[in-house]
Amino acid sequence: MSDFSSEAYLETELLRFTTAGSVDDGKSTLIGRLLYDSKSIFEDQYESIRASSEKRGEDYVNLALLTDGLRAEREQGITIDVAYRYFATPYRKFIIADTPGHIQYTRNMVTGASTANVALILIDARKGVIEQTKRHTYIASLLRIPHVVVCVNKMDLVGYSEDVYQSIQRDYKAFAAGMEKLDLHFIPISALKGDNVVDQSVLMDWYKGPALLSLLEHIDITQDKNLSGARFPVQYVIRPMSADYHDYRGYAGRIAGGVFKKGDRVRVLPSGFSSRIKSIDSAGEELELAYAPMSVTLTLEDEIDISRGDLIVAETEVPEPKQDIELMICWLAEKKLQAGGRYVMRHTSKELRCVVKEIRYKVNISTLDNEETDLTIGLNDIARISIRTSQPLYADSYAYNRNTGSLILIDEASNVTVGAGMIV
Amino acid sequence: MTHMNDYKLSHLKELESESIYILREVAAQFENPVLLFSGGKDSIVVSWLARKAFWPARIPFPLMHIDTGHNFEETISYRDWWVDRIGAKLIVRSVQDSIDQGRVAEEKGVNASRNALQTVTLLDAISEYKFDAAIGGARRDEEKARAKERFFSHRDEFSQWDPRNQRPELWNLFNGRKSQGEHFRVFPISNWTEMDVWQYIQQEKIEIPSIYFTHERECFVRDQVIYAHSSFMQLKPGEKVERKRVRFRTIGDMSCTGAVSSDASTLDEIIEEVASSRVTERGSRIDDKRSEAAMEDRKKAGYF
Ligand SMILES: Nc1nc2c(ncn2[C@@H]2O[C@H](COP(=O)(O)OP(=O)(O)O)[C@@H](O)[C@H]2O)c(=O)[nH]1
Numbered sequence: 001m002s003d004f005s006s007e008a009y010l011e012t013e014l015l016r017f018t019t020a021g022s023v024d025d026g027k028s029t030l031i032g033r034l035l036y037d038s039k040s041i042f043e044d045q046y047e048s049i050r051a052s053s054e055k056r057g058e059d060y061v062n063l064a065l066l067t068d069g070l071r072a073e074r075e076q077g078i079t080i081d082v083a084y085r086y087f088a089t090p091y092r093k094f095i096i097a098d099t100p101g102h103i104q105y106t107r108n109m110v111t112g113a114s115t116a117n118v119a120l121i122l123i124d125a126r127k128g129v130i131e132q133t134k135r136h137t138y139i140a141s142l143l144r145i146p147h148v149v150v151c152v153n154k155m156d157l158v159g160y161s162e163d164v165y166q167s168i169q170r171d172y173k174a175f176a177a178g179m180e181k182l183d184l185h186f187i188p189i190s191a192l193k194g195d196n197v198v199d200q201s202v203l204m205d206w207y208k209g210p211a212l213l214s215l216l217e218h219i220d221i222t223q224d225k226n227l228s229g230a231r232f233p234v235q236y237v238i239r240p241m242s243a244d245y246h247d248y249r250g251y252a253g254r255i256a257g258g259v260f261k262k263g264d265r266v267r268v269l270p271s272g273f274s275s276r277i278k279s280i281d282s283a284g285e286e287l288e289l290a291y292a293p294m295s296v297t298l299t300l301e302d303e304i305d306i307s308r309g310d311l312i313v314a315e316t317e318v319p320e321p322k323q324d325i326e327l328m329i330c331w332l333a334e335k336k337l338q339a340g341g342r343y344v345m346r347h348t349s350k351e352l353r354c355v356v357k358e359i360r361y362k363v364n365i366s367t368l369d370n371e372e373t374d375l376t377i378g379l380n381d382i383a384r385i386s387i388r389t390s391q392p393l394y395a396d397s398y399a400y401n402r403n404t405g406s407l408i409l410i411d412e413a414s415n416v417t418v419g420a421g422m423i424v
Numbered sequence: 425m426t427h428m429n430d431y432k433l434s435h436l437k438e439l440e441s442e443s444i445y446i447l448r449e450v451a452a453q454f455e456n457p458v459l460l461f462s463g464g465k466d467s468i469v470v471s472w473l474a475r476k477a478f479w480p481a482r483i484p485f486p487l488m489h490i491d492t493g494h495n496f497e498e499t500i501s502y503r504d505w506w507v508d509r510i511g512a513k514l515i516v517r518s519v520q521d522s523i524d525q526g527r528v529a530e531e532k533g534v535n536a537s538r539n540a541l542q543t544v545t546l547l548d549a550i551s552e553y554k555f556d557a558a559i560g561g562a563r564r565d566e567e568k569a570r571a572k573e574r575f576f577s578h579r580d581e582f583s584q585w586d587p588r589n590q591r592p593e594l595w596n597l598f599n600g601r602k603s604q605g606e607h608f609r610v611f612p613i614s615n616w617t618e619m620d621v622w623q624y625i626q627q628e629k630i631e632i633p634s635i636y637f638t639h640e641r642e643c644f645v646r647d648q649v650i651y652a653h654s655s656f657m658q659l660k661p662g663e664k665v666e667r668k669r670v671r672f673r674t675i676g677d678m679s680c681t682g683a684v685s686s687d688a689s690t691l692d693e694i695i696e697e698v699a700s701s702r703v704t705e706r707g708s709r710i711d712d713k714r715s716e717a718a719m720e721d722r723k724k725a726g727y728f
Contacts, residue, residue: 011434013438014433042701082572083571083572084572084615085565085571086564088619092435093620095615107592110594111592111593114595115594115595115596222430222431222432225431227431235445235448235449235452236448236451236452238478239481240481242480248480252448252478253448254445282476283477284479284480291431293441294437294441295440295444297479344601346597346599347597402595403595406594406595407597408594408595408599410601415599415601416591417592417593417599420594
């Protein structure tokens with residue numbers, strides 16, 4: 001890890017990934033192995049899981065305990081929520097959204113997947129492709145995670161057999177063919193023994209690809225950024241009202257897509273006024289250009305009334321306003337989705353209201369068929385719905401832009417986030 | 425610099441951008457936020473990010489220091505210098521006042537600490553000022569119970585944290601809606617690691633308190649932890665005070681912050697040391713050692 005002492009870190013990129021697999025496929029062991037073999041585990045952490053393993057009467061140090069969070073879960077031996085882990089190599093810094101496999105699974109995986117560049121999908125080599133695998137792949141594809149790495153785990157239990165691995169790979173490709181185009185990678189691993197996780201396996205010399213860590217370090221993520229269609233949701237208006245910056249009026253926000261350059265012609269929505277970018281400010285530094293996902297402050301040539309919730313876009317690619325919107329929705333709460341129900345909705349920096357017009361179908365998450373008879377949508381269900389918003393919305397499809405194409409629904413009585421929507 | 429032409433962003437720039445986004449969300453979604461400032465490197469970084477987020481305007485919320493009265497002298501003088509440097513407004517509330525008002529009782533014995541008492545002072549201050557969002561510098565990599573913490577962490581009217589009832593956070597959409605009397609804790613640097621914080625301090629050339637660097641001071645050793653000696657630490661029989669070359673990896677209440685033996689006198693040397701360290705920074709925090717679930721229990725009660 002001493003490579004960090006050089007200035008090389010100024011160039012390292014961030015990669016976010018999520019893990020999916022059914023219970024006991026080895027997710028926790030895999031994450032523990034990644035952390036341990038990449039030397040991201042500290043002695044006191046190791047000592048604490050060693051002691052816990054001993055107390056539980058396990059005959060080896062259970063690396064899975066490294067990722068076990070809260071006490072209630074430790075006591076029940078389950079994980080119930082998304083937990084975030086961090087590690088770094090000289091190439092990249094990694095954020096893992098660790099989502100456990102159990103009933104609340106869909107909600108958790110959708111949450112973890114919403115910000116991920118890569119999904120790791122685990123398959124137990126003894127069981128092969130199962131219903132859960134299809135479910136996880138569907139969610140990865142629905143949430144448009146740009147890259148999917150299928151880890152065929154527990155290869156040690158099938159004699160490191162190439163045939164077993166190849167046939168799982170064939171099965172997987174066969175069903176994934178029906179989904180949105182996925183950037184697929186396959187790796188045979190043993191999370192327990194460490195084969196092909198950080199170090200290349202000597203027991204599977206028939207596998208010519210990279211070990212998992214090496215793949216994660218080098219997979220190209222610059223293409224994942226949304227660089228077309230410049231979008232800037234205004235988050236906050238900066239008015240210093242000080243002697244030095246008496247007339248300064250800056251629009252603060254995080255670029256949701258595309259590239260903005262000084263001098264670019266832009267349109268402000270919903271007012272429709274046009275202007276030019278006068279400056280792109282980053283805390284005292286003026287930038288020539290800025291791109292997603294940078295947080296900057298824009299100033300414009302013309303004085304226009306702009307407030308939080310407005311959208312500044314490139315004049316060349318202006319989205320159409322819509323009030324009737326089609327969504328794929330993942331339901332996150334026990335309380336059922338109400339057809340005709342009213343919800344608070346948050347889209348970029350805008351808060352508005354909407355009413356659910358129609359529930360079109362529910363996705364049967366096991367068969368991936370669309371069901372049109374049973375339309376009760378509860379926790380962990382995924383459905384296609386149509387909504388009508390209280391004001392026209394300037395949005396994109398989720399396929400076009402994950403930031404301007406996503407929204408959440410909030411229950412007005414409890415203030416709880418109940419739905420995650422992707423605009424079709 | 426980063427490769428501007430292929431639209432890459434360094435991990436520090438991306439983390440900075442995320443944190444600035446969160447801070448602006450707080451200013452937009454809440455009426456009366458406050459930034460909890462301890463004088464440690466994490467809250468220094470958060471306040472620096474707040475300065476950047478609203479530049480050239482002032483930070484639109486005050487900083488608040490909960491003073492245990494057992495601070496390192498350097499922390500207090502640094503604090504006053506820093507708020508002036510970034511042009512922020514400072515509120516101080518002290519645990520001593522809470523003790524004098526009979527709100528809390530001082531712990532007794534050689535291991536006495538005011539760490540737990542701070543929670544009461546903090547909650548009192550939150551209701552006194554009617555703060556609806558308290559911004560903290562906690563990071564998810566610090567401790568197991570924090571790994572599932574949200575950026576926007578909901579607290580009920582008793583300021584309790586219910587790990588089973590947290591709102592899911594998807595994409596960059598944060599839901600800060602609340603009922604009367606409830607508030608949020610917000611953690612803009614959730615996704616940073618200790619290493620990120622140090623690298624960022626170096627990249628931004630942020631001045632930090634001198635005690636993060638090596639210095640000589642009177643110390644004593646208890647349960648393998650090196651403590652700074654001071655008038656409010658009682659020695660046990662057999663413990664003796666000696667001069668050591670040390671520095672601090674975290675800065676908190678003196679009664680529960682351990683030092684490490686170190687010669688690191690520059691940020692480069694600190695980064696080198698952190699990179700090769702085999703113990704987490706919280707390994708030197710005595711408050712977390714009390715039980716494996718110590719942090720979780722304190723968080724439920726409304727701790728930082
Ligand atoms: N033989 C073998 N066992 C494994 C492997 N990976 C995980 N396991 C075991 O499978 C069980 C479940 O693993 P765990 O990581 O807890 O699964 P999770 O529920 O997906 O997090 C544990 O007993 C692990 O030791 C592997 O590659 N080979």
